Amino acid sequence: MGRSCGFVSIGLAGLVALCAAFASGFDHADGPTASVVAAHVCPVGAAEVGAFRGAARVHQCAHGAKHGCALFAPGTSPEYMEAIYQEIAEATQGDLARFNAEGSSWSFSPGSTPTLTYSFPPDGTFIPAAFSSDMAGTNTIHQTLDSLYASAGGRATWKQIFRDMFDRWSEITGIQYTEVPDNGAAWSSTNYQVHGQIRIAMRPMDGPSGVLAFNYYPNATQGLRGNMILDSAEQWNFAWLDYRFLRNTIAHEHGHGLGLAHICPVREEKLMEPIISFAYDGPQLDDIRGAQHIYGDRFEPNERLEDAAQLGTIGFGQEVIIEEVSIHSMSDIDFYRFVVPPEGRVTIVVEPVGTTYEQGAPNSNGSCPTSGSNFNAKTVGNLQFSLRNSVGNVLAAVAENGFGEPESLVQFEVPFAGTYHIRVSVAAMNGVVQMYRMRVRVDGPDAEACVxxxxxxxxxxxxxxxxxxxxxxxxxxxxxxxxxxxxxxxxxxxxxxxxxxxx
CATH class of the missing domain: 1.10.1330.10 (Dockerin domain)
Known part of the structure; x- marks a missing residue:
């Protein structure tokens, strides 16, 4: 079997009980103060470990387990958790390459738009067991979700939840996702002409609660890479916070499908924490940084002048704001192209983005420690930029400030109308992935400087x-x-x- 990552829940009854218990206390605008609690473990002697490059995870399961990770409901005995993980380890032993950010990612042709296809196998497709106590069975995703969503728009509704999830990861990485038909070929089929590269199925696993879902990493056996399996016994139509239970589950699982592993400690700040939470919706800062460390941001490839991202014509009094982009290494460069009217004055601000949060590796038994080391995502790289003409000659270079501070060029009068470029990079770096926000404004010749x-x-x-x-x-x-x-x-x-x- 291929390398997988499991996600385990306490089921709808537990969710409802927790939601009722937490309903009296909110410190988030969109969710309860507490999360759906579960414990994360790896098998004995096979703890998930990681070399943290900033917050972009480079993880593997130690001692050859090679399978990923899992979540368990509160109160699950350590013996049961160890037994399940040992079964997964034995089922996947010797089958997988060591996981790291470079080796466990999807490969795309240089210079091309990265594209992944996904599909839902027809009901009745056989889905093998992932480990000895797992239950092999036939796919029921259409029957199960059609029934659960019958009074909420049916298939169109639940498929849109999946589309929205993929769209969000696309905004972060630039990967384009397309749903394609699935002819029901064997679960490990590599014939991507008749089904998606990523296949999403549903079958019984262990009944309500317990195991919620599995997802294979990109370095799994060919034909299983990125595949997702959901437990058909869960109440996937739990509608609270616009179906956030389903949305955060599948977003978390596809994070594994992109090559991301779990991160500790649990602070309800990051999608890839090993405990599901309603305090956020989808990928958060650390998840975005991890994905962009592997794939870059949505404007990639824009390392060369000729590949500059297009900002279009910016008229007088207009401003373009670019967000959720990053310099992911010392060698990374971002070029942008824009057009200025005659006598334009250009203001450019490149501002580092990030907060300070805790991060760390799981304990030796796979559980999360109660604390980690503080990491400041705003001070990873010392940003700098230059304004250049249509052929790349430097008109102004800006590198005045240090780590964590913005760089700005205010009302620079360009010599003539036409095409200009911005080149963003870092002067120094103490990790990887410095996210930033860029604002580009053009004013007319009569605009006064804002002292x-x-x-x-x-x-x-x-x-x-x-x-x-x-x-x-x-x-x-x-x-x-x-x-x-x-x-x-x-x-x-x-x-x-x-x-x-x-x-």
Whole structure:
């Protein structure tokens, strides 16, 4: 069998009980303060371990287990969990390559749009057992979900939930997903002309609760890569928070299908934590960083001038904002192309994005430790950028600030109308995957400069004050408003006098 990752739930009854118990306390706008609780383990002597490159996971199961990971309901005995994982380890022993971010990913032709197909095998397709106590059976995904969603729009509704999940991963990675017909070929078939590269099936596993789903990693046996199996005994039409139970489950599972493993500790912050939660919807910051470490962002490949991502024509008073993009290594470069009208003045702000959160590897028995090390995703790379003309010649280079701070070019008067390029990279890096947000604004020749707007967002506010204070006593050209060669009280007074201006 191929390498897989299991997902286990307490079932609908447990969900309803937990939701009722937590209904009185919300500290999230869209979910309860607590999650559906389960424990994550790997088999004895085969704990999931990882070399963390920033927060992009490079994981494997130690000591040759080679199978992935699983979740169990609260109260499940350690003996049962160990037995199940031992069975999975034995079923997959010797079959798989070692998992890492480079080796366990989908491969795409250089320069092409990355594309994956998926399909739902017809009911009756035989789905083998994944391990000795697992139950082989026939696929029932259409019958089961059609029945569960009969009063909520039927097949169109549940298929849309899957489409939405794939669309979200597409926004993050640039991978394009297409549903194709499935002729019911054997579950391990490699004939992708008659079914998807990823196949999604449903059959009985262990009854309500217990095992919820499996997903194979991209380095599984050919024909099983990325395949997902859901337990038909679960109540997949649980409608709370727009079917978040199903949506977060399949988004988590396809995260494994892309090559991501679990991350600890459990803080209800990350989709790939080993405990399902309703506190978020789909992939979060760490999940996005992990996926972009493997595949890049949605504009890839844009490392060369000729492959620059197109921003189009930006007219006077218009602004383009690019989000959820990243520099994933020291050698990574992002080029963007845009067109400026005559006498345009260009403002560009490249701002690092990230928060500080805990991360760490599971314990030796696979459970999550109660704490991890703090990781600041905002200070991985020291961003820099340059504005270039149509053939790539540098007009302005911006690298004034340090890690965690934005870089800005404010109202730069371009020499003539036409095509220009922005080249984003890092001057230094202490990990991988620095996410960033970029704003590009074009103003006309009569626009006045917004003195004190150090980050170019169009208003003098607390962010600008923070930038100034971080450069206090230096000769930083951006924060030295009066040009006397030092950032001091005179510059602060100038900034405060313009507080709230330029909106």
């Amino acid at each position: 004190g707007d150090l980050n170019g967002d169009g208003v003098v506010n607390a962010q600008d004050l923070g930038i100034m204070l971080s450069h206090w006593g230096t000769s930083n050209a951006v924060a030295d408003l009066n040009g006397d060669g030092v950032v001091n009280a005179q510059d602060l007074a100038e900034l405060l006098s313009r507080w709230g201006h330029c909106q």
